[in-house]
Amino acid sequence: MKFDCDDSAYEFYKDYAHQIGFSVQKHSVKRGNVGQIIRRTFSCSKEGERVFDKRRENASYRHPISRTGCLAQMTCHLQKDGMLHVVSFHDQHNHKFAHSPMKHMLRSKRKISLAQKAIANDAERSGISIKQTIELLSMQAGGHENLGFMDVDYKNHVHNERRMALRKGDGPAMMEYFHKMQLNAAKNLHHVFHSFKQFAKDFSDCLYEYEDEDEWLVSWDCMLKEYGLTDNKWLRSIFDVKEKWAIVYGRHMFTTNMKSTQRSESINNVLKKYLKPKHDFVRFSGHYSRVLVDKRR
Incomplete structure (x- = not known):
């Protein structure tokens, strides 16, 4: 052979x-x-055979001989x-x-296939627990014995992916996260950002700096006229749901700058579905983005 x-x-x-x-x-x-x-x-x-270790001669527990x-x-x-x-x-x-x-x-x-890794990574980003994901993969494979790996292999994969994401450190990860949040605005208003240096500051002020709703509305209207954006479709669309993202509409309550159209729903119950105390910043930022997306629908 x-x-x-x-x-x-x-x-x-x-x-x-x-x-x-x-x-x-x-x-x-x-x-x-x-x-x-x-x-x-x-x-x-x-x-081969296990080498005798004098340091573990009096150990209370011995690993099974393999x-x-x-x-x-x-x-x-x-x-x-x-x-x-x-x-x-x-x-x-x-x-x-x-x-x-x-x-x-x-x-x-035992080996996790590329398709299983893709599902695992999507599940991790979606906040699905390790146990639930393993059960899902097991059902798709027709039982645990057909998975091709054990629970510990999957947990090791998830933990390794998390370590890889943290290699850059929480600081750079934080900057990258907020950079992604700005990409949508940059994509739709790139011509304004490039033409007017002051626009970035004015746009940021409209998002974060105003305490009074009437003053914010006047400032928003002035910004549109100043930069010729009164007919901009993207700005029109986000203005229609301004209560869900404009900070001025949530100054009277602490919601971590998140708006909800369901006032009777407990914010704690919402956050518990996505966020956990053990999350590092990379995982926290990813799941927090999902909270915002879900509450803005």
Whole structure:
């Protein structure tokens, strides 16, 4: 038997191991002068034995023994035809195999597919809990045993994605978040922003600086006339729902600058659906944006 690359050989051995009921690992490798793989050995995951650790001699808890000195393995060697040929194959194990209902738990075959990762990332941005997302994926796959991964694998993926998002730090993430909020206005009013340096300040003042509604209305009207925007469709559309975004309409109450058309609904109940105390700023800002979008509909 021969393979065109190391990955193909590994996938074959993993598939074979999964059918039998054991997990595998990459055991050893020998490379050539330019880094090409000349010899590769894959082995049963129970190969070798646990090294005795004196520091844990009196430990109250000991991890179950996972290595039994199993000698089962497959070795491939690079031949003149450029293919990796199987030169050694040992199929004798010294341990029991996993039964069919438990085979999905074998580590070497557990993997979250690209499609599952896409769903996971969408669920994370939508505020769906890890448990609920796993249940959804499980239903789509026809059961947990068909998922291809375990709950811990999914949790590790989500936590890794969160760490990646935080590598830039909360400060830069905050600036990026507010920058995105301004893009919509910049897109619809780019010609004004480029033509008038003062417009950015005047527009910002209309959003945040006024305490009195009448004064705000006068200022808004003056800004439209000053910059020739009385017929701008986007400004007209947002003016029609000004009570939902203009700060002046919420000065008399504390709502974190969020407006709601459902006055009888508890703001705490709304926020609890999206926000949690353990959220870092990146996740908080993403979910808070969803709150604003939902309340402006």
